[in-house]
Amino acid sequence: MKQPILSIGGLTPFTTLDFPGHLAAVIFCQGCPWHCGYCHNPHLLDFQAKSTLSWHKVERFLQSRQGLLDAVVFSGGEPILQKGLLDAVKRVRDLGFKVALHTAGINSNPIAKLLPYLDWIGFDIKAPFARYAMITGVPDSGKQPEKSAQLILESGIAYEFRTTVHPQLLNEKTLLELAMSLADLGVQRYVLQDCRPAHCLDASLQTFSRNQVLGNERLIQDILAIIPETIVRNR
Ligand code: SF4
Numbered sequence: 001m002k003q004p005i006l007s008i009g010g011l012t013p014f015t016t017l018d019f020p021g022h023l024a025a026v027i028f029c030q031g032c033p034w035h036c037g038y039c040h041n042p043h044l045l046d047f048q049a050k051s052t053l054s055w056h057k058v059e060r061f062l063q064s065r066q067g068l069l070d071a072v073v074f075s076g077g078e079p080i081l082q083k084g085l086l087d088a089v090k091r092v093r094d095l096g097f098k099v100a101l102h103t104a105g106i107n108s109n110p111i112a113k114l115l116p117y118l119d120w121i122g123f124d125i126k127a128p129f130a131r132y133a134m135i136t137g138v139p140d141s142g143k144q145p146e147k148s149a150q151l152i153l154e155s156g157i158a159y160e161f162r163t164t165v166h167p168q169l170l171n172e173k174t175l176l177e178l179a180m181s182l183a184d185l186g187v188q189r190y191v192l193q194d195c196r197p198a199h200c201l202d203a204s205l206q207t208f209s210r211n212q213v214l215g216n217e218r219l220i221q222d223i224l225a226i227i228p229e230t231i232v233r234n235r
Helices: 055-064 085-094 108-117 143-155 172-185 217-226
Strands: 008-015 024-029 071-075 098-103 120-124 158-165 189-194 229-233
Touching: 008 055, 024 055, 055 085, 071 085, 085 098, 085 108, 098 108, 108 143, 120 143, 143 158, 143 172, 158 172, 172 189, 172 217, 189 217, 217 229
Parallel strands: 024 071, 071 098, 098 120, 120 158, 158 189, 189 229
Antiparallel strands: 008 024
16 A cells, blocks of 8 residues: 655654543654744754654554554644645554644645544644744744634634743733634633743743743733633643
8 A cells, every 4th residue: 555655753652741631642744844933843844854764664653552542643843734644644543543633734725634534633823823923933924824723613623722932932912912812713722831941943042941921820810711711731
C-alpha cells in the first residue's frame, strides 16, 4: 500500500497531556512558516529539514501499540501544511486509534477536509485575528485562522482553543479583547497557557521569571465571565 508522504520531526511514544483524557502518541510534523517569538519547537520550523522518521517506522510503532494507546496526535510545526496528512490520518484511524490535531489553522482548506476524520482539535489562537502579525511576524496571518476557527466551531467537533501568554507579547487589555472576540465566535472551551521562557525562539523573550499577566486574578475572573469554561494551564 502507498505510504503517506509526511515530513516527521519526532515522535513522543506516550503522553496523557496532548489529547485530554486519552493515552496517546504524538507525531511531530516538520515545518511552519510563522516565527512566533515564544515558539518552543524551533527545530521543527524548517520545511527543508530531513525527516527523522519514515512513515513506515511510525506505522510499525503504532501497530505495536494497538490496544495500549487510545489515540494519535498530529502536532508540529504546522501539521495541516503536510500534503500527506489526510492520508496519514486515515491510516491511523484504520489502525483503530482516535485522531487529534494540534494546529494554528494556518490554512483553512485542509482543515475543512480533515474535520470529518478527527476526534479532537487543540487550536492555537495567537492574538485577536487582526493582530496576528505581532506574534507570528507574518502580515495578515490572522485571516486563515479566523476561517479555520469558524469551520471547527461549525463542525461540532470536540476542541480546545488555547492561547499561549507571554507577558511581553500579550497584555491584559489584548487578552480581554481576544476573549470577547472568541465568545462572539461561539468558543466555549478556552485555555490560557503559561509560556516556557527558557525555550523561546526569540532569545529576548527568555528572561521573565513570573507571568504577571496570568497571575492577575482580576483578569482571569473577567475572562471567566466572558467564557465560563476557561482554564489557566501551567501557571
Ligand atoms: S505556529 Fe506554532 S510551530 Fe509555528 S512558529 Fe508559531 S508556535 Fe512555532
